[in-house]
Amino acid sequence: MCGIVGYIGTKQAYPILIKGLKRLEYRGYDSAGVALISNNRHLNVYKAKGKVSDLEGFAAEKDISGTVGIAHTRWATHGEPSRANAHPHYSSSENLALIHNGIIENYATLKEKLQSKGYQFKSSTDTEVLVQLIDYIMVTNKLDLLSAVQLALQEVIGAYAIAVLEKNNPDQIVAARKSSPLVVGIGEDEFFLASDATPIVEYTDKVVYLDDEEIAIICRGEELKVVDFRNVEMNPEIREVKLNLGQLEKGGFPHFMLKEIFEQPDCIYDCMRGRINVDADNVVLSAVIDYKEKLLGARRFIIVACGTSWHAALIGKHLIESFCRIPVEVEYASEFRYRDPVIDEQDVVIAISQSGETADTLAAIELARSRGAFIYGICNSVGSSIPRATHTGSYIHVGPEIGVASTKAFTGQVTVLAMLALTLAKEKQSLPREEFLEIVKELSHIPEKMKKVLELNHRIAGLSQIFTYAHNFIYLGRGYSYPVALEGALKLKEISYIHAEGYPAAEMKHGPIALIDAEMPVVVIATHNGLYEKVLSNIQEIKARQGRVIALVTEGDNVISGIADYCIELPATLECLDPLITTVPLQMLAYHIAVCKGKDVDQPRNLAKSVTVE
Numbered sequence: 001m002c003g004i005v006g007y008i009g010t011k012q013a014y015p016i017l018i019k020g021l022k023r024l025e026y027r028g029y030d031s032a033g034v035a036l037i038s039n040n041r042h043l044n045v046y047k048a049k050g051k052v053s054d055l056e057g058f059a060a061e062k063d064i065s066g067t068v069g070i071a072h073t074r075w076a077t078h079g080e081p082s083r084a085n086a087h088p089h090y091s092s093s094e095n096l097a098l099i100h101n102g103i104i105e106n107y108a109t110l111k112e113k114l115q116s117k118g119y120q121f122k123s124s125t126d127t128e129v130l131v132q133l134i135d136y137i138m139v140t141n142k143l144d145l146l147s148a149v150q151l152a153l154q155e156v157i158g159a160y161a162i163a164v165l166e167k168n169n170p171d172q173i174v175a176a177r178k179s180s181p182l183v184v185g186i187g188e189d190e191f192f193l194a195s196d197a198t199p200i201v202e203y204t205d206k207v208v209y210l211d212d213e214e215i216a217i218i219c220r221g222e223e224l225k226v227v228d229f230r231n232v233e234m235n236p237e238i239r240e241v242k243l244n245l246g247q248l249e250k251g252g253f254p255h256f257m258l259k260e261i262f263e264q265p266d267c268i269y270d271c272m273r274g275r276i277n278v279d280a281d282n283v284v285l286s287a288v289i290d291y292k293e294k295l296l297g298a299r300r301f302i303i304v305a306c307g308t309s310w311h312a313a314l315i316g317k318h319l320i321e322s323f324c325r326i327p328v329e330v331e332y333a334s335e336f337r338y339r340d341p342v343i344d345e346q347d348v349v350i351a352i353s354q355s356g357e358t359a360d361t362l363a364a365i366e367l368a369r370s371r372g373a374f375i376y377g378i379c380n381s382v383g384s385s386i387p388r389a390t391h392t393g394s395y396i397h398v399g400p401e402i403g404v405a406s407t408k409a410f411t412g413q414v415t416v417l418a419m420l421a422l423t424l425a426k427e428k429q430s431l432p433r434e435e436f437l438e439i440v441k442e443l444s445h446i447p448e449k450m451k452k453v454l455e456l457n458h459r460i461a462g463l464s465q466i467f468t469y470a471h472n473f474i475y476l477g478r479g480y481s482y483p484v485a486l487e488g489a490l491k492l493k494e495i496s497y498i499h500a501e502g503y504p505a506a507e508m509k510h511g512p513i514a515l516i517d518a519e520m521p522v523v524v525i526a527t528h529n530g531l532y533e534k535v536l537s538n539i540q541e542i543k544a545r546q547g548r549v550i551a552l553v554t555e556g557d558n559v560i561s562g563i564a565d566y567c568i569e570l571p572a573t574l575e576c577l578d579p580l581i582t583t584v585p586l587q588m589l590a591y592h593i594a595v596c597k598g599k600d601v602d603q604p605r606n607l608a609k610s611v612t613v614e
Contacts, residue, residue: 002101003027003073009190013069020199028075031086035097036066043167047086072099079124091135098131102159102180171220201243208236257403265447267398280444287392299346304333304364308406309352314483316417323425333360345372354409356384449571464592473500477525488586496594505538518546528554529575
């Protein structure tokens with residue numbers, strides 16, 4: 001949930017750290033801070049409530065010299081956003097400074113113990129407890145920093161990625177992780193440290209992803225050393241990270257979210273490249289071919305996910321059951337991990353996560369593996385924790401997603417799920433060949449149809465101005481469109497702070513219809529499919545109660561267009577692929593309403609991109 005950056009080398013650290021924090025600000029933006037060992041060997045810590053720009057203003061007249069430092073941008077867990085609760089945290093001796101992503105679950109017990117030893121605390125955070133614990137162990141046992149960190153982390157219950165600076169040793173950073181991502185970049189006579197690779201790619205393409213309970217000792221002028229808690233030396237794998245720096249910039253768009261909405265045609269093409277052949281008559285996922293027997297022999301699939309990924313999972317359930325006739329269950333990962341699910345080696349668990357670091361999804365994977373299930377991951381971030389925790393899987397290859405409200409990752413996930421269902425169906429021979437070929441060919445045409453939808457941007461922007469007054473929205477859909485209704489409602493509430501709910505259209509009369517009046521905008525996904533007549537009846541029920549209907553319809557529709565207050569016409573596609581088309585105008589609608597209301601669409605309040613804490 002928070003962003004970590006570190007640097008040690010020959011350059012001045014502060015500009016590198018600040019630029020890195022800005023690249024990671026999507027991970028948390030309620031406070032920020034930096035710790036530097038200055039040229040005169042002082043350990044300087046500067047912190048500010050708010051965004052990285054507020055930290056820059058605060059530090060403008062301070063001593064920001066030094067070639068080693070750590071920095072942090074925070075999403076609050078323990079303690080409200082404030083300068084006192086911002087990271088880095090000093091030890092009482094001011095010999096140590098520490099930054100931390102994660103949650104120390106037993107912090108209260110540790111804090112009470114330290115207070116009994118005379119330690120005083122300036123913040124409400126669990127992180128300050130950890131830096132004081134390391135300091136206590138160092139002083140009491142006369143140990144070096146590495147040994148103290150190893151002992152301290154053995155007392156800790158919870159998740160963490162940490163980096164520690166010691167004033168008396170300006171040539172070293174000690175970093176460790178458990179259930180929270182941490183990557184070390186290896187440059188020429190310099191090292192970088194970060195929560196993910198985005199702040200590093202500008203300087204090096206060589207990285208090491210730390211595994212759980214590994215500690216990195218990053219020393220100036222030395223090789224990277226990685227050990228475990230018992231001081232057993234590891235052999236870290238140096239990987240090449242492939243990120244285009246241009247993907248991390250706005251590219252002329254006012255917000256990352258709008259840029260990422262417009263990137264979707266190219267992203268979906270990239271997602272399908274090498275998986276759908278040039279003749280568009282076959283689709284192959286190598287992971288399915290490699291593990292064909294395990295996947296085809298599954299008693300059932302269980303998809304675990306959170307948030308937007310859960311909505312993609314609902315579409316995946318529909319696709320797999322329809323194409324493959326294999327039963328599928330969809331679970332919130334956060335609930336799955338706690339309800340003692342019935343699961344065994346005959347089950348396949350599909351775990352979906354954009355970041356590859358979602359704490360609840362990782363815990364669900366761990367539980368499923370412990371019971372013998374086969375795990376298939378669907379993820380965007382190469383080298384992240386979920387791909388390493390699964391037996392096999394597929395990347396969605398849509399590039400880094402910086403906007404907190406997911407857009408291109410959702411359509412990428414749906415695309416991979418469609419290709420997964422098609423590949424399984426072909427191997428299982430559960431779809432007639434003519435139908436299989438029709439779906440594959442139409443899937444290959446989706447990027448071009450998305451481009452036609454994006455041409456509606458200015459019209460949707462104008463329409464959005466009408467609805468900035470609204471305090472509530474209802475989104476309705478049926479079949480494949482029900483999860484799209486959920487996703488459309490989520491996008492609106494995430495970035496505009498308007499309360500919105502998605503429902504299956506037929507369920508409206510079982511309660512939500514009581515909310516309908518002339519002040520209630522209702523978005524209805526009413527493209528021409530097998531349930532068209534049913535949705536038409538639902539719209540008539542809304543209009544009978546003076547509701548205001550915004551309908552997504554197929555081009556050429558002249559029935560619903562005569563009933564709804566506003567219509568957005570979309571290119572026709574197959575019903576099973578409709579979500580890839582209908583999602584895009586709902587993303588634009590949410591975006592433009594939020595912009596009209598003056599909201600920060602890329603960094604909405606209380607949210608962060610990568611949910612690495614429970």
